[in-house]
Structures are given as structure tokens and as C-alpha cells.
Amino acid sequence: MKSAGSRFRAALEHNQPLQIVGTINAYTALMAEKVGHQAIYLSGAGVANASYGLPDLGMTSLENVLEDARRITAITETPLLVDIDTGWGGAFNIARTVKEMIRAGVAAVHLEDQVQQKRCGHRPNKQIVSKAEMVDRIKAATDARTDAGFFIIARTDAFAQEGLEAAIERATACVEAGADGIFAEAVHSLEDYQAFSEALSVPVLANMTEFGQTPLFTLTELHRAGVAMALYPLSAFRAMNAAALKVYQCLLTNGDQKDVVADMQTRSELYEFLNYHDYENKLDELFKQ
Numbered sequence: 001m002k003s004a005g006s007r008f009r010a011a012l013e014h015n016q017p018l019q020i021v022g023t024i025n026a027y028t029a030l031m032a033e034k035v036g037h038q039a040i041y042l043s044g045a046g047v048a049n050a051s052y053g054l055p056d057l058g059m060t061s062l063e064n065v066l067e068d069a070r071r072i073t074a075i076t077e078t079p080l081l082v083d084i085d086t087g088w089g090g091a092f093n094i095a096r097t098v099k100e101m102i103r104a105g106v107a108a109v110h111l112e113d114q115v116q117q118k119r120c121g122h123r124p125n126k127q128i129v130s131k132a133e134m135v136d137r138i139k140a141a142t143d144a145r146t147d148a149g150f151f152i153i154a155r156t157d158a159f160a161q162e163g164l165e166a167a168i169e170r171a172t173a174c175v176e177a178g179a180d181g182i183f184a185e186a187v188h189s190l191e192d193y194q195a196f197s198e199a200l201s202v203p204v205l206a207n208m209t210e211f212g213q214t215p216l217f218t219l220t221e222l223h224r225a226g227v228a229m230a231l232y233p234l235s236a237f238r239a240m241n242a243a244a245l246k247v248y249q250c251l252l253t254n255g256d257q258k259d260v261v262a263d264m265q266t267r268s269e270l271y272e273f274l275n276y277h278d279y280e281n282k283l284d285e286l287f288k289q
């Protein structure tokens, strides 16, 4: 079996752009895999929000994110991209983060140039570290690779503060430092993506997060702009949250769930994704009366 990183590289080669979908937990990863997605994502915001009920402000740790990543890699071979925020510290911490991610069966990570007290990329008043410091982060990450296939994406949040040219310059420096891909965060237009992809020799990632700074471009539009990876970090999570809220409100208001049963995934659908019957048959076979 090829390493997770090599599987990610293969998926990237065969899908242009490669859709990378957020899977907030192991079960949603199973659903994404079974409907045919080739790459999945563990969002930093998602771990903070869903697993800890916290905002995406750099409050979760390496161990917190690893725990959620391991649950996903234990159940699916679909390559997983993980958001490692700022890498959780200096060069040695970043090296340890990369090694632990590889050990956990993760295929790829993105490491960003915000200060440790980071914010969501689509919020105002983000602060970034110097280009030199970001290059050091990337060098620490690429040097720590214990699997040559492991895919390291440098994310730059520089566009918001410093504009397109400076952001491309920073991205170029990250590529020179060994980054395998560039995540151009919170850019505004297809022309911006085009400029990144034309200037860089590595695949560019576009973040199609909803309710942010970037319009929700189609896959065809992104392809034309030279984008290689399209990320949907929290799309399913946002939809799940709205559905759950509706159920909680309905139970309170109506005193029963009849009005929302039609919105629910059925027991048999759930069992299908879980391969439930295979497990049950095995049990019957092993413990025949």
C-alpha cells in the first residue's frame, strides 16, 4: 500500500482541480469516501468548533487535532489533508507536528504564516509573521518529513494585509523552501488565483469556504484560473449544524420530531455507510448457536 502522501499526490494528478471536502469526524469521512470523493480534509476551525465548542483562534493543540485526525485515518484510506494552523510553535515544534501527522496516517498538511494567536483567514485584523519567519517554518516542516510523499502546503494570509504581489513573493519563497503546494488564503477573484498559479511552479489551493471573502467559484472557473485544489472546509459541517438546530427547535416547539423525520438519514442508510450488516453477519458466523 502506497503511503498516504503518495495517495494524495496520485489523487492530485488524476483530478484537476482535486476537490478536498471537509469531514468533521470519522463517520462523515466514510460518507465522503463512499460517494466517491478522492481527498478529505480536517479543518482547524472544525476541530475547535465541533470537538471543543471553541472559536477558531488558535486555542486547540497538536494533540487535539491529532486525536480527530487519527479517528479519520483509522477508518478510511482516502488521503486526508489536515489544517495544522501555525504548526504550534517554533522549528522543533513544527518538525514534531509533521512527524506526528505522518505517524497518524495523514497525507498532507497546510501550515500558515499568521502569528501564533491566529484568526480565521476570512476575518479582519489578521497578523502575519515576516517572510523570513514563514520561510523558516516551511524549512522546518519539509526537513522533518519522514515520508518523501508527504505533501506540505504553505498557506499565506498575506493577501489581506500586503496585497497580491507581496503574497505571491512570499509564496514563491515558500516554494523555494520546499513547499509542495500553495494555499492562497482569502483572495477575492479568479484573476488573483490566475496570478498565483501562473507565478508558481506548484499546485495552488483555493479555499471555497462559505460566508467569507472569496466568492464560491465553480470547479470549471477554478480550473480555467489554473487552480489545482478546491477546498470545501466546513460545507457539510455548516449544513449539519443547521439541520441539528432545526431538530432541537422542532422537539421543543412541537413536542415530537415528526416534522423533521423526513430530513433525517434513515437507520438503513446509516448502516449502509457503516457496513453494519457485514459486521453483524460476521458475528452470526463466529458465534453460531
Ligand SMILES: C[C@](O)(C(=O)O)[C@H](CC(=O)O)C(=O)O
Pocket (backbone or CB within 6 Å): 043, 044, 045, 046, 056, 083, 119, 120, 121, 122, 207, 209, 210, 212, 233, 234
Ligand atoms: C480553512 C480554515 O482554515 C479551516 O480551519 O477550515 C478556515 C475556514 C473558515 O473559517 O471558513 C479559514 O479559512 O481560516
Ligand SMILES: [Mg+2]
Pocket (backbone or CB within 6 Å): 043, 044, 045, 056, 083, 085
Ligand atoms: Mg484553519
